[in-house]
Amino acid sequence: MRSIVIVGALSCALLGAAPASAAPEVRSAQFETYCSPIDPGLEELSGLTSMDGVLYAIGDSGTDHRLAVLDEQCAVARWLEVPVDPYDVEDLASHGGRLWLSDTGDNRARRDTVAITGMDPSTGAGELHRLTYPDGPHDAETLLIEPSGRPVIVTKELSGVSGIYVPVGDTSVDQLPSPGPTPLRKVGELAFERTATPGGPPFVAGSILATGGAISADGTVVAVRTYNDLYLFDVHDGDIVKALGNDPVVVAAPQQPQGEALAFDSDGNLLVASEAVASEAVASGAVSSDAANGPLPPIQMLRGAADLVVAERTDTQLATASAESESKSRWVLGAMAVAGVLVSLSVAYGVRTARRR
Structure with a gap:
């Protein structure tokens, strides 16, 4: 997403448009450098996914005609040409x-259709699957694929209230017609509140804009990121849509110029990546030219990210069990008290009856 000036101006004009709920509790976390890309073809890194121990990456509009296969040091082992001419690829899933390439970017909200492109990771062969929104154009940078194969698209809205869309009929990605289009239906919303987490591009209310997503290898945790924070949701029975309606664990992302990409590895660690400094930020004077000409941002890792959700789930279960136990104890004590009163009344009645005789 290179249109920083457009997005920034609009978001500044809409500073009062976000929902007026309380800001979430944001946890701090220790990130470490996973690896540091050096290939200039990755300066607009926008999508990331891990499959069978291999990391794949793609840039957005202007660099999304090819996909990088990375080695353990984030060097490009090889490039795969995208099989169709993309418009604006903003996320990557497996x-x-x-x-699966999420060709859903639409900064100016003018596309009649968006698309998901399937690719073979060995040969690069693939096909296009066009999609249509039921309520007009949207910009979207988040593609999540449920264990069942149903794709879930989360839009990027300046209001901070993202729409959640799935194909009509809940069609899985590998069953989507090519080229389509397949109509989408809106199944929910994901509202973000502004946080105090630093980072992200200048002039943008980055903490309310959804810029990427990922699901853990076992399908039990889903992550959606903004420029500033990471939202981790507990997933039951593979239902991502339902999970996005629950309370998340929110973790402050490391400061990045324009953080858009994230992926889980097979161990439940979360990788986060960023585009380099945008040229528009340099032109505006918000960022120095020296910073723009510096090294590419590293891919950083939050170890045990999935475990944070597991721990939260355990705490919730223990709290629920404790509350139920306390409630049950109170019920038992109440029942015993009532029984005691009834016994006392019965005895008193018996004594009075005996005296009358």
Whole structure:
């Protein structure tokens, strides 16, 4: 997403448009450098996914004609040409042994259709699957694929209230017609509140804009990121849509110029990546030219990210069990008290009856 000036101006004009709920509790976390890309083809890194121990990455509009296969040091082992001419790829996912490119970027909200492109990770062969929104154009940078294969698109809205869309009929990605289009239906919303977490591009209310997503390898945790924070949701029975309606664990992301990409590895660690400094930020004077000409941002890792949700789930279960136990104890004590009163009344009645005789 390179249109920083456009997005920034609009978001500044809408500073009062976000929902007026309380800001979430944001946890701090220790990130470490996973690796540091050096290939200039990754300066607009926007999508990231891990499959079978291999990391794949793609940039957005202007660099999304090819996809990088990375080695353990984030050097490009090889490039795969995208099989169709993309418009604006903003996210990358993997499912069923294939790569799925989210060609859903639409900064100016003028596309009649968006698309998901399937790719073979070995040959690069693939096909286009067009999609249509039921309520007009949207910009979207988040693609999540449920264990069942159903794709879930989360839009990026300046209001901070993202729409959640799935194909009509809940069609899985590998069953979407090509080229389509397949109509989408709106199934929910994901509202973000502004946080005090630093980072992100200048002039943008980055903490309310959804810029990427990922699901853990076992399908039990889903992550959605903004420029500033990471939202981790507990997933039950593979239902991502339902999970996005629950309370998340919110973790402050490391400061990045324009953080958009994230992916879980097979161990439940979360990788986060960023585009380099935007040229528009340099032109505006918000960022120095020296910073723009510096090294690419590293890919950073939050170890045990999935475990944070597991721990939260355990705490919730223990709290619920404790509350139920306390409630049950109170019920038992109440019942005993009532029984005691009834016994006392019965005895008193018996004594009075005996005296009358």
